Amino acid sequence: MFIEVTGLKKGYTTGEVRTEVLKGVDLQLEKGEIGVILGPSGSGKSTLVNIIGGVDRSDGGSVMVDGTTVTSLKDVELTEYRRENIGFVFQFYNLVPNLTVGENIEVCANISTAPLDVDQVLASVGLLDKKDRFPRELSGGEQQRVSIARAIVKNPKLLLCDEPTGAVDFETSRSILALLQRINTDFGTTILMITHNTAISGMANTVFRLRSGAVVERVRNKETLPAERIEW
Numbered sequence: 505m506f507i508e509v510t511g512l513k514k515g516y517t518t519g520e521v522r523t524e525v526l527k528g529v530d531l532q533l534e535k536g537e538i539g540v541i542l543g544p545s546g547s548g549k550s551t552l553v554n555i556i557g558g559v560d561r562s563d564g565g566s567v568m569v570d571g572t573t574v575t576s577l578k579d580v581e582l583t584e585y586r587r588e589n590i591g592f593v594f595q596f597y598n599l600v601p602n603l604t605v606g607e608n609i610e611v612c613a614n615i616s617t618a619p620l621d622v623d624q625v626l627a628s629v630g631l632l633d634k635k636d637r638f639p640r641e642l643s644g645g646e647q648q649r650v651s652i653a654r655a656i657v658k659n660p661k662l663l664l665c666d667e668p669t670g671a672v673d674f675e676t677s678r679s680i681l682a683l684l685q686r687i688n689t690d691f692g693t694t695i696l697m698i699t700h701n702t703a704i705s706g707m708a709n710t711v712f713r714l715r716s717g718a719v720v721e722r723v724r725n726k727e728t729l730p731a732e733r734i735e736w
């Protein structure tokens with residue numbers, strides 16, 4: 505199993521109030537698959553994905569990714585794990601405003617041990633002609649494609665997407681999802697994606713429904729839907 509989350513727990517203490525956010529989450533995903541996490545606001549989706557990606561720590565349980573027990577890593581090892589293996593895509597693109605499109609991607613390529621070619625990655629997201637533009641000169645959908653290029657230039661094993669289509673319209677969403685599907689096929693990248701949109705679950709191999717900090721439903725799709733055929 506490529507991702508194996510077992511009994512994962514996480515809580516936060518604010519003042520004197522303790523909130524248990526993840527109450528024993530189990531989740532498995534095979535290598536090269538697409539997993540979708542659905543769930544209401546506050547159910548713990550981002551917290552779960554942040555722990556899998558090594559940006560947050562759990563209180564209990566374990567996360568294994570490609571044979572590495574992420575939950576046992578020391579801080580320095582966790583940074584290396586994240587840098588070498590994980591690409592992140594967020595709802596709001598988090599591009600550096602005073603760097604060009606090309607430079608935004610090069611920054612990530614430069615800290616990776618085996619990066620892909622920047623121009624090749626830009627071409628694969630259809631933005632080679634925008635390489636010298638600044639993020640503010642691009643549409644929302646184009647900025648999201650830059651942020652996807654930035655995430656994949658280091659050729660990550662795992663791409664974690666937190667509401668990647670949350671800020672764009674229907675047509676742009678479909679093209680972003682089609683791009684993610686193509687990355688999954690072309691590079692064999694395993695993708696775990698958070699969304700509010702149940703229509704997107706058709707493109708997943710496995711759909712996990714999170715409620716109040718636990719996976720309450722797990723659905724395996726026999727066939728996955730091409731993003732172009734998703735409707736909502």
Ligand SMILES: Nc1ncnc2c1ncn2[C@@H]1O[C@H](COP(=O)(O)OP(=O)(O)OP(=O)(O)O)[C@@H](O)[C@H]1O
Pocket residue numbers: 516517518525543544545546547548549550551552
């Ligand atoms: N650093 C933090 N300190 C305190 N509470 C936090 C922290 N991070 C998250 N929480 C709380 O944990 C709960 C789950 O948050 P999380 O962001 O994981 O949910 P989510 O399912 O991704 O929600 P959304 O769909 O709204 O993004 C929320 O109630 C949130 O307020």
